[in-house]
Amino acid sequence: MYKINDYVVYGSTGSCEIVDIVMEKDISNNDTEYYVLQPAYDNNITIKTPVNNPKVLMRPIMTKEDVLSLIATMPELEPILASDDRHKNESYKAALKTGQSEEWVKIIKALYIEQQQRLEVGKKLAKADDDIMKAAEKNLHEEFALALNISPDEVHPYILAHVH
Incomplete structure (x- = not known):
């Protein structure tokens, strides 16, 4: 309890x-x-x-040690992949609902890759995907911020500084 x-x-x-x-x-x-x-x-x-x-x-919420461990494994985590848009969206929503930080990272990685591919051809991420990515980032950044005793806005630069 x-x-x-x-x-x-x-x-x-x-x-x-x-x-x-x-x-x-x-x-x-x-x-x-x-x-x-x-x-x-x-x-x-x-x-x-x-x-x-x-x-x-x-x-x-994760401890600082848990967060640092997850950050260290981020490069190896496989993004969530699906064969078509409908299954992809269902997979992202299911992963978001797990409440597991590792799953949020996989969503963010998958959608970041897609976002970069779409930008190369002058397109934006679909609204549903953008909303899921924002929700996953919000949840991840808020949990990391609490564990690391920093603000949510400082989390992304913190991750970039600690990923090898």
Whole structure:
């Protein structure tokens, strides 16, 4: 069980702080314990989820050592590849929902490669792909920022400086 002030990755929402743990009646009028989550970089929303909710992935954010280890393996990580656009989009969405940083890196790598190929012929990334890439980058950068104690804007330059 997590504690107040712990940081977690909550589904596809990304990095959140547990700001409270409350006991309330659920829809069946049973007493249920809830985590009250605040997205780490968005103070405008609060999320309440049952402590024992098996439907939503929730995990602790990575440690600084985990982040440095993932950065070191980034060059070897294979991007997510799919045979056609429909399967590609489904693969990206499924990988995004895993809440796993390594999967976010694979999405970003795949879409970065595609973005570069499209730029060479004067085209932009499809909107759906651009949205997925932005979501994966947001989640990855926010988690890395918390683990490294830097701002999300500093994460990309940090990664570039540490990838060999």
